[in-house]
Amino acid sequence: MSDLANTIVLPARTATGAWHCASVAQAAAALRRREVSSRALVCACEAAWRSANPHVNAVVLSDFERAHAIAVERDAELDAGRLRGPLHGIPFTIKESFNVAGWPTTVGDPAFLDNIAARGAAVVQRLSDAGAILLGKTNVPLWLRDWQSYNDIYGTTRNPHDLTRTPGGSSGGSAAAVSTGMAFFDVGSDIGSSIRNPAHYCGVFSHKSTHGLVSLDGHGLPGGVTLPDINVAGPLARSADDLALVLHAIAGPAPEAACAVRYELPRCNASSLEEIRFGILTNHPLAPVDAEVEHCLAELGRTLERRGAQVVWDARPQLDAAELMRTYTLLLRASTCGYLGDEAFASALVAAEAVSPDDTSYASLQYAGAAMRHRDWLKLQPLRERYAAAWRELFTRVDVLLCPAAATAAFPLDEQGAPWQRTLSVNGGQQPLTTQLFWAGHSGLCGLPSTVAPAGRSAHGLPVGVQIVAPLYHDLRSIRVASLLEAAGYAYTPPASRS
Incomplete structure (x- = not known):
C-alpha cells in the first residue's frame, strides 16, 4: 500500500x-x-x-x-x-x-x-x-x-x-x-x-x-x-x-x-x-507486460510445477498476433460505433479516409473500424475463424491458458485526454495505453471464456490477477481452475482498513 x-x-x-x-x-x-x-x-x-x-x-x-x-x-x-x-x-x-x-x-x-x-x-x-x-x-x-x-x-x-x-x-x-x-x-x-x-x-x-x-x-x-x-x-x-x-x-x-x-x-x-494441463504465457512482444505482473504469473507457474501439475511454458495459439490485433481493433470499434453522435461519426468517416491499409496504430484503426462498410466487416470473418482454429488446436495440448489480464497493476488515475492519447509506464518506459487491448482481444475476439483470479501482489501491495482462458462453452472449466487456485491460497483479500 x-x-x-x-x-x-x-x-x-x-x-x-x-x-x-x-x-x-x-x-x-x-x-x-x-x-x-x-x-x-x-x-x-x-x-x-x-x-x-x-x-x-x-x-x-x-x-x-x-x-x-x-x-x-x-x-x-x-x-x-x-x-x-x-x-x-x-x-x-x-x-x-x-x-x-x-x-x-x-x-x-x-x-x-x-x-x-x-x-x-x-x-x-x-x-x-x-x-x-x-x-x-x-x-x-x-x-x-x-x-x-x-x-x-x-x-x-x-x-x-x-x-x-x-x-x-x-x-x-x-x-x-x-x-x-x-x-x-x-x-x-x-x-x-x-x-x-x-x-x-x-x-x-x-x-x-x-x-x-x-x-x-x-x-x-x-x-x-x-x-x-x-x-x-x-x-x-x-x-x-x-x-x-x-x-x-x-x-x-x-x-x-x-x-x-x-x-x-x-x-x-x-x-x-x-x-x-496448464499453458502459461507470461508476456508477449506485441504487448509487453510489467516485470511485477510477469513475476507473479511466472511464480504461479512454478508453484503449479512444484505441486505436480503439467505446465507448458510460453504456450500460445499458432497465429499472426499482429494481424489478430489489427482485426480485433477494427471489429471492436465497428461494434461500438453506435455510441458516436452524428458529428463524431462524420469526423470518423473523414479520418478513416486517411488510414493506410498497413497502418496498425489504434489511433488510426479506431476510425477505420467505426467507418467500416458491412462488406469489409464480412471479409474479416474468415480471419476470425482462422484464429479460432488456432485456439482449438492449442486446447488439444493444454486445458487452460494462464496469461495476463493487463500490462500492469492498477495505474495512477489520469483523466487528461482520450484513452488512446495516454501512455502507461511499463518497465520504466512509456507504452500506449491501448497496447494492452491485446490481452483482451487475444482470446476475446474468438468469444472464449476467461476467468480472472488473484495471483499475487506488486511491490506496492497492489493486486495482480491471472487470466484463465478456456475453450468455447467450457466456462465451468476456467471457473473450476480459479476455485482450485483459491483453495491453494490465491484468494480475495479485503482492502486494508483502519477501524
Whole structure:
C-alpha cells in the first residue's frame, strides 16, 4: 500500500460475522440455516456503502429502502419454505449500462440523463427471478471506453486498495463495489477486458462468459441487443465458486428461444490442480507486460510445477498476433460505433479516409473500424475463424491458458485526454495505453471464456490477477481452475482498513 491516507475504512467485524466480506455461498448457507436474514445482509452492504462509497464512489445509484422491502419478502419466502435458488436473498449491484426499470441508463453521457428504462435488462430480470436483491448501479467511463471509471455525471471511481489509482474499466465500479463489500456480486460487460481488468486491479474474481451465453438485451444504448459482436456479460465476486452460481442464474437463451433451446455447459470435475494441463504465457512482444505482473504469473507457474501439475511454458495459439490485433481493433470499434453522435461519426468517416491499409496504430484503426462498410466487416470473418482454429488446436495440448489480464497493476488515475492519447509506464518506459487491448482481444475476439483470479501482489501491495482462458462453452472449466487456485491460497483479500 502506497500510503495509509489512501486506504479506506471498512465496517468492523460484527458479532454475527463480517458479512460484507463473505462469499455468496457462505451467505446463502447461513440464510438456509437461519443464522442470518436477508435483511441483515442488506444492512451489511449498506454499512459498507456508507463507510467506503464516499471515498471510492463505486455505487452511483441506489435504493436501499426498496432493497430492505424486498429482503423482508425474501425472508418471508424462506420461512414459508420457498427457496428460489442459491441467490435467494443475496444483495447485488449491476453495472450502470444495464437497464433497471425506472432508473436512468446513461453510459456516463450527460446527454442521456433522461434515458429512463421502461423495463429491466434480461440479466437484471433473471437475477430478480432467482431471488437476488438489487441495491444499486455501479460506475462506468463515458461510453464504456476506458480502463478507468469516471464521467461528468457521477464523477471518479477509485481503487479501494489505493485511492490514487484506477479500479479499472469499464466495469470499474462493479469491481470496487464487490471488493469493499458494498455488494456480494455484480454483473458487468466485457468487450475490451471490461470485466477482466477491474477484477485484476481490485483483487476480486470475475468471469467473461462465452460469447452468446448471456443475453445482453437491455444493455447499453439505446437498450442493447441480445447478441452484439464480441461483447459479453459476466459476474464479479469475492470467490470463484460464486461466479458459477451467478453464471447459472444469468445464462441462457433469449426468452423467445427458451421454449426450444437449452444450455448445458460441460462440467469440469477436476478435484486438484495436478489434474489440469496448464499453458502459461507470461508476456508477449506485441504487448509487453510489467516485470511485477510477469513475476507473479511466472511464480504461479512454478508453484503449479512444484505441486505436480503439467505446465507448458510460453504456450500460445499458432497465429499472426499482429494481424489478430489489427482485426480485433477494427471489429471492436465497428461494434461500438453506435455510441458516436452524428458529428463524431462524420469526423470518423473523414479520418478513416486517411488510414493506410498497413497502418496498425489504434489511433488510426479506431476510425477505420467505426467507418467500416458491412462488406469489409464480412471479409474479416474468415480471419476470425482462422484464429479460432488456432485456439482449438492449442486446447488439444493444454486445458487452460494462464496469461495476463493487463500490462500492469492498477495505474495512477489520469483523466487528461482520450484513452488512446495516454501512455502507461511499463518497465520504466512509456507504452500506449491501448497496447494492452491485446490481452483482451487475444482470446476475446474468438468469444472464449476467461476467468480472472488473484495471483499475487506488486511491490506496492497492489493486486495482480491471472487470466484463465478456456475453450468455447467450457466456462465451468476456467471457473473450476480459479476455485482450485483459491483453495491453494490465491484468494480475495479485503482492502486494508483502519477501524
